Amino acid sequence: MEIEELLKSNTAQIVKDLYETDFDQSKIIINETRKEFEGDLTVVVFPFSKIAKKKPEDTGIEIGEKLVEKLDFISSFNVVKGFLNLGFTDDYWLKRLAVISQDKSFGFSNSNGKKVVLEYCGPNTNKPIHLGHIRNMTLGFSVAEILKANGYEVHKVNILNDRGIAICKSMLAWQKFGQGETPETNNTKGDHLVGKYYVKFDQELGKEFENWQNSAEANSEYSKWLEEKDGKKSKEEGKEQSELKKQFHKSFKNTYFNQYSALGAEASEMLLKWENDDPEVRQLWKKMNSWVYDGFQQTFDRLGIDFEEHYKESDFYKEGKNMVEAGLGEEKFYRKEDGSIWADLEEYKLDQKILVRNDGTSLYLTQDIAVAQARYNKYKMDLSIYTVGDEQNYHFKALKAVLQKLDKAYADGIHHLSYGMIDLPSGKMKSREGTVVDADFLIDEVVEKARLATMELGKIEDFSSEQAQELFEKIGIGALRFYILNVNPQKRMLFDPEKSVELNGATAVFIQYAYARIQSVLRKYNQDVPTEIKVNKMEPIERELIIALSGFETTVQAAGKDFDPSLIAQYTYNLAKLFNKFWNQCQILNAEDENVKEFRILLSNSCGNILEKGLNLLGIDTTERM
RNA sequence: GGUCUCGUAGCUCAACUGGAUAGAGCAGCUGCCUUCUAAGCAGCAGGUUCCAGGUUCGAGUCCUGGCGGGAUCACCA
16 A cells, blocks of 8 residues: 555654654554554554654654644544554545545556466376365465466466376276276266276275285285384384284385285286387276366366366476486486486485486476476466475475576576365365365355255245356355465365355355345446545544455455465455445435435445455355345 | 474464454354345453563564474375
């Protein structure tokens, strides 16, 4: 807000005049005045009282007097302790509202000429999208909208983890047990069908593993394990035999899969064939992936999220190696005796990181190097945002470091939009233990809940079934999005399925409802919204509303700077709350006189516009009626 | 164990990056629909900000040391 800058520069000048000391303008602190005190904005004067060598109260009064003298929009001031509270004239706020109401793009910046590539979603193609992806998609989409509002040119992209052992498991299980069923024959969404076989594989592997556990091999591995650190430790702790075995089986599962399992061997063989371009395997892979993509697309459509491009890991997993080898030539990396190539990232306070295996194959990191380069070649972006969970914080630090080592200028623009894991009331989300929440299932739930709540209120009896369904989707999915976006992305959050579909209190519905009320009044008013303000005073709540509207600008900027939609969520909720208060205190259509009525229509309309903008930045739709 | 991170009302989250008497929602209790949408509004109650020190005009926020969660330390992605 310009006003704060204006206050700062004037305050700095006054301090200089009064006390003959330069004070760094940017260090002046200006806050909104707390409700319990008189005033609109507050200057913290403690820092000046040292310079002035006077009590904070006296310093505040001196500065306050000068400010009132200098700036005609400041009508009053008071000093409490070291806080100088400044009151603005009604005229100032009314003019402010006049500007806001006329500026269609209020709060949004003009183009800043910078390009952003924002990656989000990042599903695996062997199973359906789950709750974790919903946080990712909701967050990524919203940050993209917020950056657009801040003047960036944003390109949204997806990364598909479409290769590797996991998809081979699904493929193998389908081959063995699927009897040729397809999404069509089974009337199932493609990603769910493929996911079904991923689960099936795990079940079969589990059975196989259980059988193996009584074999001589198993016993000898168990004895070995008891001599090693984990097993030895547990044994010394005096755990019971059955406990020990359980622990062993858990820790050995991976090794079993790689060394003893027949199914494991088959899956690995399939992966090898895939890597060697075996036509049959490749064809099956393509077929099953296309099922999955169809399924994903349905979910994306329903959530209203989109991508300019889908990067497939399979297209890049071999590349990156060249870039690494080039770096090796310039001695930015080093080769170990076994032939593997490594990066020394100690200067970045990271470890040694392997980039190419001794058999010449590349890794996750290597692959991401190639993807980053491909994106830069295409978009020449200034900023590259990766929406990925915080368990990969280390990976992205390493990616950035390696690219910086390679002197890639774009490396500095890499930003990991890291978000915390979602906890369920029952504990952590683990796909293997079946405690995941399926995305499609969850969406159905919230929409159904919206339907029930809406029908109970009985306000939309004249809606067609299409209109009604559209409304349920807006309400249900909006509720879900708001529930997630309302918390700071970096924080781990608890997801309570019950609460996520809650339609009372601090929710999207609350805001959508305020918006619908406004539209209802505007419909009844049935004229063009006035463009001129003909009143010169107002109620305290009206003043509060204008101040809140005015803050939209700074909020959008702060959200863009921090990549943090929760700021928008909180702002929008707060504005809706103020509007509801206003609604209950003031009559709009039945206002005491025509000028007041027009003013309130204009004010309500501006609130509606900002509420809609705010919700849209979160990816939430508004509705004219509900 | 090393590194990183978190700990705020019964529960879920805030606190403008060091500012005033730590705020909302849910759950609980009171009221308010013959007036523009009650999916709302007004109110009550609920706190040793994990503990102990320190830094300063001022600490939930910064520093040190504990305690307790979590992530990560793969030639998986």
